[in-house]
Amino acid sequence: DAGVIQSPRHEVTEMGQEVTLRCKPISGHDYLFWYRQTMMRGLELLIYFNNNVPIDDSGMPEDRFSAKMPNASFSTLKIQPSEPRDSAVYFCASSFGQGAWEGYTFGSGTRLTVV
């Protein structure tokens, strides 16, 4: 299995532009999580899905952030418009079954820089 695949690995964009991060979970996993990691705030859970349905989006910072999971093999996290404070590493993770019980498999992350 190729693991959780995220793209792009690096993204540099100008303030105000739209940014779309992509994730392909492990086949058969039914939970998908989006995390953001910064030096100041550590790992923050933004949103997670179960069977493609958003379960908890309370971690999404504001309306500029949105996430979708149109099918079991693809999810996107969109920021529109982007701001410098959105600069961070964004991780996608997936899990099978009751996610907390099995542990997550993380992707390699997307390093976002907003200038």
Added chain:
Amino acid sequence: AQSVTQLGSHVSVSEGALVLLRCNYSSSVPPYLFWYVQYPNQGLQLLLKYTTGATLVKGINGFEAEFKKSETSFHLTKPSAHMSDAAEYFCAVGGGTSYGKLTFGQGTILTVHP
């Protein structure tokens, strides 16, 4: 609500020395506990987990952790540090009504000196 506290944001050891990374958790329900490792410019990788059963859990790369309910702790240890163990380590807790969601600690950066 669940929470995790990792004591010490930085730990430094000599190669061959004991590694001890501390994790305390708070949970109103039986917890599921995890340790993850993150190498530079990589995602987090599962080291070991405790769900039920034996309280001493062995993981990859010679690491182990012991669940101590009375102390609400899940400390990570390795008898002899190797240079390749240098990384950031995260403790996480889940269970109960978290419905698949893990809560992570702030991380501990382990430095290994020759």
